[in-house]
Amino acid sequence: MEFQLLTAPAESWAGDAIAAVCFEHPEVDAAAGTLGAEATAAAATSVADPKIAEQSGWLAELRSSGEFTGKLYETAILHRPSGIAAKRLAVIGGGRREKLSQIEARRIGGALARALRSKGARNIAIVLADWAQPGIVRALAEGAILGTWEADKYKTDPKKNDKKLESMTFIASAGDAKAFETELRQGVITGEAQNLTRDLVNEPPNRLTPALLAEATREMAAGSGLECEVLDRERMSELGMGALLGVAQGSSNPPFLIILKYQPSVASTDNHLALIGKGVTFDTGGISIKPADGMEKMKYDMAGAAAVVGAMRAISQLKPPIAVTGYIPTVENMLNGNAQRPSDIVNSLSGKTIEVVNTDAEGRLILADAITYANRNGASHLVDAATLTGAIGIALGHHNMGVFTNNAEFLNRFLAAATAAGEKAWQLPMDEEYKEQLKSIFADLANVGGRPAGSITAAWFLKEFADPKPWVHLDIASTAWLDEVKPWASKGPTGVAVRSFVRLAMDWQRA
Ligand code: BES
Ligand code: MN
Ligand code: ZN
Secondary structure (H helix, E strand, O other), rough: OOEEOOHHHHHHHOEEEEEEOOOOHHHHHHHHHOOOOHHHHHHHHOOOOHHHHOHHHHHHHHHHOOOOOOOOOOOOEEEEOOOOOOOOEEEEEOHHHHHHHHHHHHHHHHHHHHHHOOOOOOOOEEEEOOOOOOHHHHHHHHHHHHHHHOOOOOOHHHHHHHOOOOEEEOOOOHHHHHHHHHHHHHHHHHHHHHHHHHHHHHHOOOOOOOHHHHHHHHHHHHHHHEEEEEEEEEHHHHHHHHHHHHHHOOOOOOOEEEEEEOOOOOOOOOEEEEEEOOOOEEOOOOOOOOOOHHHHHHHHHHHHHHHHHHHHHHHHOOOOOOEEEEEEEEEOOOOOOOOOOOOEEEEEEOOOEEOOOOOOOHHHHHHHHHHHHHHHHOOOEEEEEEEOOOOOOOOOOOOOOEEOOOOOHHHHHHHHHHHHHHHOOOEEEHHHHHHHHOOOOOOOOEEOOOOHHHHHHHHHHHHHOOOOEEEEEEOOOOOOOEEOOOOEEEOOOOOOOOOHHHHHHHOOOOO
């Protein structure tokens, strides 16, 4: 989809549908009491452009009949609006005007793009008004890109290509154009990066083995000017990555550690950010096998890895002034005659021994070695994203990713980036007491800590390898996959963490 910014009058834009955001009533009702009909109409449309405001008789009727109230993501479409070159005028609900944040704006962009696409529109426009505060245009563009992504790559029905958006035009006043231009470019880059992540997560495990993930990442790197290095089993065995290799040994698909390097031409800091993503291309649980019901979803157990790939591509385009390296340990957690057993003891790269009490707690094992490797290769700050525990969905549901840290100051910086990127995150505690649950009588550490606080003990396990470097862990097990279609998004992979990663690098301030 092409995006452009236009500073011509809205009524002269000729395309399939031009859209205006209209808000919920309270303010209009208030305006109706004190102002004349004209002001009410303008407030009702929230559109500065008089030619669009003229259609407000239509809108007023929609409002009074209750067909359109301005609630978030509601839409209504008028064909052949008078005095407007576009074929259709669409309104989309913006909810309560005072509550509009970039989170809603992103969803409005998605809902609008999905609604107009479903009507067969190919070229659409949106009229920006005073509500388009900084960050809103970026969010709208991201939303439209994210909203039109579908999980139907392997459907053979050719009809799916009939309805496709080709372009989206943002209509603004000349004064705002420059800032909006920058936002638009950033929005397109991050939105498309997030869709790359979703494409990877969407691949089934027979089409995305660890080797194929390495190949896809190499390809992305070659197209983006990033350096890409891939460590194979032999190399990892020389290095001593026993925790990662133990997980991989039950599969005929060999494991890899993928490394992606971004080096700024002018660095404003000697800090070095490591982004680490769990890349389990399929998680059967291993010998501690998962129940059949729902096991098919375990193809998304590489969503952290895919988020790193997507973020690294955006970073290569947006060029933040800090060095960023992506580390992707990737394995398949399978079970064959060579699979590791509950009670096996492995030697991690760090030197710590681990008792594998449950082979289904494999993510932390591969991350442990990747974190140690990042630590030894110049990382000053670490952030990992992993579909690590089912328990995080019990704690937080599907709206917030869980965040954990060993460094409050770094966490605050991460949270500022996540907020600026419109991703929700909630911190869980890391008291010393939880660590005791990981005690093993046979080894330095057990890989599970029992049922209570499962996400926290998983994070504690990682912390043992991250310390003392500032580290933030994102448990994205309950946010990386959307179980039901929304007005602004299809069902399936969400691409969570990509935008936070990108924002963190872009807004980097020296520690
Ligand atoms: N990949 C799973 C976590 C997961 C669960 C991701 C549901 C997405 C949806 C992880 O490897 C796992 O199996 N974790 C176990 C840990 C347990 C054995 C301590 C879990 O959450 O049950
Ligand atoms: Mn598992
Ligand atoms: Zn897993």
